[in-house]
Amino acid sequence: MTDWTGVRERVLALAEGPGSGRVFGSTGHGFALDAPLTAAEVADLEAWLGVELPGDYRSFLLRVGAGGAGPAYGVFPVRRVDPCGWRWIGDAPEEAEPGMAAELFPGGADPEAAVEILAGQPYMGDFDDLADFEAACEEWEERLADVQYDPRFTAGALCLCDEGCGLTAWLVVTGSERGRIWRDPRSDGNDLHPARDASGALLDFAGWYLGWLTAAESACGSEP
Incomplete structure (x- = not known):
């Protein structure tokens, strides 16, 4: 268990x-945090999702907050929105x-899913x-987005963070990558991939969040 004390x-x-303004994304979240969830609320969230959350994220919700300040523009807050159930509040894809x-x-x-569509990109010289030409580009972009953002590619993961310019970060909750943070640069035409720290080590939620906190304190000239 991660110690969030x-x-x-x-x-x-x-x-x-x-120096708080020197931290990227701080103007968006303002270092504010939602209140932590109760044990009953976390249990209800897991029942609604149909999966048990990774331990470090689960304990973060219980000890630190339901979301708010964090890497980039912050951790999307998760809230009960009746009658729809639970929602992560933010600009998730x-x-x-x-x-x-x-x-x-x-x-x-x-990796091969978009090859045929990419090969058919319209060029102005052909019109x-x-x-x-603009109508063809719009139709082509819609077909490409349908492939790139097929929800099956992110099944078993939760979108937790807006990193800016359409980039996001996901927490995997099933399979061999369970507990890992994956970065999502599909807006740049690249595939999802595991997040790593400066040394190249794979990041779980705790490492991702606490690494951000340490860097933010350093940027602000603050001592933990």
Whole structure:
């Protein structure tokens, strides 16, 4: 179990530091945190998802907060939104759906899935009329997005963070990658891949979050 003792207080203290504005994304989350969830709420969330959350994220929800300040623009807060169930509040590419989170995480997209569509990208030189070219581009982009953002590629994972410019971070909750953070650069035309720290080690939720906190304290000139 991750020891989250004092972490909530450390995060909230950064809001008062003179260097808080030097932390990327801090203008968005302001180093604020939602209140922690109760044990009953976490149990209800897991029942709604149909899967047990990785231990470090589960204990984060219980000890630190349901979301808020964190890497990049923060950790999406998870809240009960009746009658829809639980929702992660933020600019996620798709919402977690009951059942999908419990499916086996496939480890990213099929690298060949978009090859045919990419080969058919429209080029302006092939069109006599600009309006026809723009319409073809719009239709092509829609077909590409349907392939790139097929929800099956992120089954078994939860989108937890907006990293800016369409990039996101996901927490895998099923399969061999359970507990790992995966980065999602599909908006740049690349595939999902595991997140790593500066040494190249794979990151779980605790390592991802606490690594951010240590770097944020350093940027602010704050001592933990």
